[in-house]
Amino acid sequence: MSLPNQTPDLEDSINVTEAHGRVVREAAACAREKRIVDNGIEPISLWAFVACGVVLLVAGGILGTGGRLFSYGSIFREGYIRTPAPGAADAGPVPKEALAAYMSKGAKIYSAKCNGCHGSDAKGNGSTFPSLVGSTWVTGETDLFAMIILNGLEGPVSDGKTYGVMPPQGIGMAAEDLAGIMTYVRNNFGNATGDVVTIDMAKAALEISAARKNAGKSVTGAELTADHVKALPGDVLDPKTLLDPITLAPAKAP
Amino acid sequence: MSSVIQTSTDQDALLRAGIDRSLRHPVMFFLTSGAAWLAVSIVLGIIASAKVHSPEFLAGFPCLSYGRVFPAHINALVYGWGFQAAFAVIIWMMARLSRKECTAAGLILTAGHVWNLGVILGLVGILSGNGTGMPWMEFPAFTWPVLLFSYFSILIWSFIQFRVRPEGHVYISQWYLLAAMVWFPWVFITANTLLHCIHGHPVMAAGINAWYKSAVIFLFFTPVALGTAYYLAPKVTGHPVYSYSLAKLGFWSLAVIAPWAGMQKLTGAPIPYFLPYVGAAATVLLFVPAIAASINLLRTTLASPEVVASSPALRFTIAGIGGLILLAFSAVVLNLPESTLPLAQFSLSGYGFEILALYGFFSFVMFGAVYFIVPRVTRREWLSRRLIKIHFLFSVYGIITVALVALFGGLQQGIGQEDWQQPWQGAATRAYPYAVATTIAWCFILFSNVFFFIHLTLMWLRLGRRSSHPTLLISAHGHGPGPHGEEGDIDNAGPGHMPAH
Numbered sequence: 001m002s003l004p005n006q007t008p009d010l011e012d013s014i015n016v017t018e019a020h021g022r023v024v025r026e027a028a029a030c031a032r033e034k035r036i037v038d039n040g041i042e043p044i045s046l047w048a049f050v051a052c053g054v055v056l057l058v059a060g061g062i063l064g065t066g067g068r069l070f071s072y073g074s075i076f077r078e079g080y081i082r083t084p085a086p087g088a089a090d091a092g093p094v095p096k097e098a099l100a101a102y103m104s105k106g107a108k109i110y111s112a113k114c115n116g117c118h119g120s121d122a123k124g125n126g127s128t129f130p131s132l133v134g135s136t137w138v139t140g141e142t143d144l145f146a147m148i149i150l151n152g153l154e155g156p157v158s159d160g161k162t163y164g165v166m167p168p169q170g171i172g173m174a175a176e177d178l179a180g181i182m183t184y185v186r187n188n189f190g191n192a193t194g195d196v197v198t199i200d201m202a203k204a205a206l207e208i209s210a211a212r213k214n215a216g217k218s219v220t221g222a223e224l225t226a227d228h229v230k231a232l233p234g235d236v237l238d239p240k241t242l243l244d245p246i247t248l249a250p251a252k253a254p
Numbered sequence: 255m256s257s258v259i260q261t262s263t264d265q266d267a268l269l270r271a272g273i274d275r276s277l278r279h280p281v282m283f284f285l286t287s288g289a290a291w292l293a294v295s296i297v298l299g300i301i302a303s304a305k306v307h308s309p310e311f312l313a314g315f316p317c318l319s320y321g322r323v324f325p326a327h328i329n330a331l332v333y334g335w336g337f338q339a340a341f342a343v344i345i346w347m348m349a350r351l352s353r354k355e356c357t358a359a360g361l362i363l364t365a366g367h368v369w370n371l372g373v374i375l376g377l378v379g380i381l382s383g384n385g386t387g388m389p390w391m392e393f394p395a396f397t398w399p400v401l402l403f404s405y406f407s408i409l410i411w412s413f414i415q416f417r418v419r420p421e422g423h424v425y426i427s428q429w430y431l432l433a434a435m436v437w438f439p440w441v442f443i444t445a446n447t448l449l450h451c452i453h454g455h456p457v458m459a460a461g462i463n464a465w466y467k468s469a470v471i472f473l474f475f476t477p478v479a480l481g482t483a484y485y486l487a488p489k490v491t492g493h494p495v496y497s498y499s500l501a502k503l504g505f506w507s508l509a510v511i512a513p514w515a516g517m518q519k520l521t522g523a524p525i526p527y528f529l530p531y532v533g534a535a536a537t538v539l540l541f542v543p544a545i546a547a548s549i550n551l552l553r554t555t556l557a558s559p560e561v562v563a564s565s566p567a568l569r570f571t572i573a574g575i576g577g578l579i580l581l582a583f584s585a586v587v588l589n590l591p592e593s594t595l596p597l598a599q600f601s602l603s604g605y606g607f608e609i610l611a612l613y614g615f616f617s618f619v620m621f622g623a624v625y626f627i628v629p630r631v632t633r634r635e636w637l638s639r640r641l642i643k644i645h646f647l648f649s650v651y652g653i654i655t656v657a658l659v660a661l662f663g664g665l666q667q668g669i670g671q672e673d674w675q676q677p678w679q680g681a682a683t684r685a686y687p688y689a690v691a692t693t694i695a696w697c698f699i700l701f702s703n704v705f706f707f708i709h710l711t712l713m714w715l716r717l718g719r720r721s722s723h724p725t726l727l728i729s730a731h732g733h734g735p736g737p738h739g740e741e742g743d744i745d746n747a748g749p750g751h752m753p754a755h
Binding site: 020027028029030031032033034035036037039040041042043044045048051052055056058059060062063065066 | 263264267268270271274425485488489490491492493494495496497498499500503527528530531532534535536538539541542545546549553554586589590591592629630633635721722724
């Protein structure tokens, strides 16, 4: 206490009051603070120990499922496979008949590539977009049909009329996409050829298309009738064969 | 006699007031810009969440595509709000506990601006498509030395204050804060060096990244929040900390366990396969430090429920501890390798866990600290009890919805993802209602934080109440004081303390 004017006979000296007033003015929030005491000596309660013990057991169990954790001989776990959802344990998708498997692949491609012009019923609009239903070029020889899809078409179509120019669709198209779309259009919308254009046939079509004289240009009716009125080479597939719907490979015998 | 005691406590109060005054601008700068970043982050979070269920929303802006907006949201939350709130609390609390005034306020303020510049550049980098694609490290690589440099410039002074403190006991909060101050640079330098400077195997890089995320939560945000809570709980209630041994258990178990956690995110990836298992086990074990601290803090505070009910600082802190308990249980539930971990690994659950840690736990404790610290550094009381209540209620309801929806919706989504015979669309369909709920809940949180930001800015402008009576959530006198404080209390001196001259 070194306040200058403190008088011993005056308990509540005016200076103390002043100093206290300063505290109240400048440090009210600090003055009402409580002091921190940290040395509580309560013991750790039993149930906290039990809860932590349970968690320790769980953590130990997790380490246990890891097998030989620190075995550096194997960098990662052999044959780690995510387990399928319950009920779907027997691996592999359900096999489908070849025609249905190809068509479901083709349906996706149709809605992405063809739907915009030829329409969801494939009837076109009668002026700029021709109908695919009943067209002899669609249901006829597969080579001819494949060339139109891959390269586009200029000039008159199978019914002799001239519609708009069809742009080529083959850029980036995989053989299985081509096979799917051809099978789909030939067996849907009222067309029913009943046969499957296989992936092998589609591969052949891609090769034929690349080897054309005017490769890169649209085909015309004249070129089609001159060069392409033939079936695509390749083994014919029985439409009832069971296939894996994703890979389109023959399904394993059950 | 009584006047002597009075004067010594008065001098003590003046010392503390001096410390507060020396830190006024740095603390208020970090808190206010942090609150602004929090609001920005929530807006970005709403956009990102809306895109999950309505992909056409704002589809015309490439800079607001999901792949940019979502990382911008998380990074603004972590580096904009989280770190700046932590800076404010650390520099203030370390100065108070070391009983030293801050002599480098200008430097800290400058470094704080550099930090903000780093965050702005980083976010512009993300939104312009130059993010790195590493979760929580999406800022372009050039920002990390900037952030590290300003981090050291901001916190080195707190180390110095601790070094030159008066001899004596080191309080629990100081353990936690010092540990966080040391652990973060270790984590940050390790992760950034390994990911940006040394080009190792990319799968391992993803593992390091997952570890970084976990380490920032458990080796920085968690100790900062716990240190703060250990300061506020006895300070506001006046009770001693319930159990010193529990505090020690909590601190050392965190220090030993937390560095191992994180790599369970990479379960099934071709990395040394003990890493995911050790990560999962460590994350489960984080239950121990979390529960030890929670019990200790709850036993300390709940001994006086009337203080918890009336003090904004304590109410937010208790809510944050509630978040910590929820976090501890979800750490156990989400990391069981044979059942839940595959479901949580790539789904919303991970996000829910992070948001629970960042907002439900860390941010709530930081809000508690803000309500305690700001009246002291500005020497004004909070303007409105109603604004505080709005902030609390909307935040609590919002975060409960976001966290629970993300945790459980994520498990649903995970079941959809695991069913690999169904198209991926199935997983998205399962998550759809949860995504809508998340968007709505973020809107609630935004609402609450806009008011918080306005309230805080008014306080920094010293437009708070001039009164010696704190703004409590429940009036001690049965009737609330008017907006300008108690009757006759407009001036600085409280009733009965008018100087007699």
